[in-house]
Amino acid sequence: MKFVGSHRGRFVSELIEFVSFPSVSALASHAADTRRCAGWLAERLRAAGLENVTVVSTPRHPIVVADWRHAPDRPTVLIYGHYDVQPADPESEWRTPPFQPAVRGDDLFGRGACDDKGQLWAHVKALEAYLRTSRRLPVNVKCLFEGEEEIGSSNLPRFIARHRRALTASVAVMSDTRMLGPDRPALTISLRGGLGLELEVRGPRRDLHSGNFGGAVHNPLQALCEMISRFHDAGGRIAIPGFYDRVRRWPDEERSRMARTGPGDREILRDAQTRQPWGEAEFSLYERTTIRPALTVNGLTGGYQGPGGKAVIPARATAKISLRLVPDQDPHEIEMLVRDWIRRHTPTTVESEVRTVMRAQPALVDRRHPALRAAALAYHRGFGTWPVLVRSGGTIPVVNMFQRWLRVPTVLMGFALPDDRIHAPNEKFHLPNLYRGIATCIEFMEQVGKMAPPVRCDASDLHLSGASS
């Protein structure tokens, strides 16, 4: 579109402004920055021509909503995104400061440039371009931009449940996933669920001198290692009884399709910079990371960690454990199995405690849904090539919430590149993907607008006066 071409410079400088807010949701010290970022985003949505723009307070970081509902005979698109970002540490590893966005070559560097501010921006600028040039949209639109995605979206479920009617839509769309390469767009059609746990093992009431007590007291750190070592059997299968009972067995047809589209084992190992595979030998690596569940120790800490040595038996040790779940596993049921297993496998010489940090349902998108066809056509327009349908091993809890509570599929139409260093130092967004992304978002609305039969558009108002700030 011509409008987009002539406004690229402004779009980028606005995005730079957006990225310069240190809206780090995890850090209480940035709560005010996060709120200011929400206010700034609301202002930009108003300027783009959206209506009923509201910054909705939650117990932590606000949700920004907006809509445009003047196409009563057309479908409604719910656009989801998040304006909060991961912490930027270690800051010393950044070439330029994380919240002073810098353009180098075709890339914009800064924390959140890609995840998710840059990708969210493609939608906002698509809406603006459409409204400025056509004074209307080809669909109804509802925007839902949250500020807690990076900390588990804890206030989002209640918001969605409460405003179920106001959020009614024909389809949801979000851009917060990866393409396979600059010219290889990808539509994600499955996500794993998640269960995040903290396992603490406690022994003596205080740290002991390992010279005085070594050999007579069970070291909680050792006990924790022993417990962790039993989570998997020798073949890399999770050894918790019942764990695989509800894991869906896919027909050969689907497994063949996955083998055909890839990625293959070699590609996954190369991406992982790892020489040897591990895990369930009867499944490909692509299958192991998408249609099979996994249990990972994300972190472990206990005892002395400084230079040299220290003669200590620590009083406690803690591990962070996350499970990736697949259809039809339920996080609550798996949590019960894991808790029960841990209780039974805690040596009598120590105590253990399990704290649940996160639960998320797996999600699937029906590949025959017309919205996926719309997205494929949109990518073809924006990137000049058809997207691949991929399964992801990651977890985006909101996708399942939309599915369960709003009864809509979510189109995962990502613009991130594999080397965008999401969550890492020197995160970047490839600016050509912003321009192509805007074109893709515009075409997506066009295509959904043509979706037949038109889905009933709910008239309830997104303006939430009671909860607004």
Add this chain to the structure above:
Amino acid sequence: MKFVGSHRGRFVSELIEFVSFPSVSALASHAADTRRCAGWLAERLRAAGLENVTVVSTPRHPIVVADWRHAPDRPTVLIYGHYDVQPADPESEWRTPPFQPAVRGDDLFGRGACDDKGQLWAHVKALEAYLRTSRRLPVNVKCLFEGEEEIGSSNLPRFIARHRRALTASVAVMSDTRMLGPDRPALTISLRGGLGLELEVRGPRRDLHSGNFGGAVHNPLQALCEMISRFHDAGGRIAIPGFYDRVRRWPDEERSRMARTGPGDREILRDAQTRQPWGEAEFSLYERTTIRPALTVNGLTGGYQGPGGKAVIPARATAKISLRLVPDQDPHEIEMLVRDWIRRHTPTTVESEVRTVMRAQPALVDRRHPALRAAALAYHRGFGTWPVLVRSGGTIPVVNMFQRWLRVPTVLMGFALPDDRIHAPNEKFHLPNLYRGIATCIEFMEQVGKMAPPVRCDASDLHLSGASS
């Protein structure tokens, strides 16, 4: 002695000055403080009447030596101690600042008040009191006070080996061990040796997203836990082949003696604030912690350790492992066994590396040596009660060095109390133990002076002009 009684106030205020030096050997930022502390100590030794007082530079922290050699027909006592201290962190847990020593009730609080400045001070003040009142000593004396005990005494072996002749003595004595209670002095007659290792396990070249790769890559943190879980068998015995081959089997007579003198299982569990014992069931807890070896994971770190969760498969994980060794195990031989075992038990999906941090030989003191009798008489004079002979599970490398290189036994005549919080916040020294300790040190010199037959006193000079600073 009258002199001691009338100078108590000064002795304590000097000790306060001594403790106020932050001579933290582990921290480079305190190197100058450690050197100043050495200089101050040398000055005090001169003031006490010692001769040839020298601050000897080493590649890191200096050694302070001094002597008094005017009793040619009497034995020579080598007094060892250390003026360096452990780091004081966490400083927030101290009631009064660690390097602003404070007297509360009968106790002097401060980092190093007990370990080892207060205990070393008892010897220095005993020498001063004797020399001031008698103008002579009942024995020849050589002092060796190092500044690297808390960081493994790495420059001491070379110093001892090099000045073997100058350090010749009839017996060594140090006060850096615990009594069993305020009125229960104890002579330590055995110490375990040590082997300190760092075990690092590496997998992918960089941290991976556990959503994208969980299930397909062996997590180095999990692999490390698996390796650690195999160090012991189900009965708490170390599972490394050959590990116990040279462990000395003590006759029933010795084991009965240990059972009689204690401490008993209940006492050890109470001290450990632990409900259940662990380890080799056929040995008492006192035996498990003294005449049996032990392997302890002192610290483990890998992956994410902040609040909440993070979806990461860490690229590496590291454990600090220490082994306590007993006669007749040799640290070098055990190191080979452990390294070989780790090599064979590293899964092919990861790599491992072992770094050696420390090696120390076990040490035994012959309970029939006349110096032990001298020490027992000294304790009886100083504390009004006979000491118990105890075995310790700890490690003091210098004891074995004196044994091997100088061919002298070391009398471990400690004045620390079990609740002195050595290495922990709010370390203290019980001031009555300073006064009783001085009396004990004086009587010890008297008694060694009576030891027959007198041992040849080496005439070589402790003044080390070549190496002095």
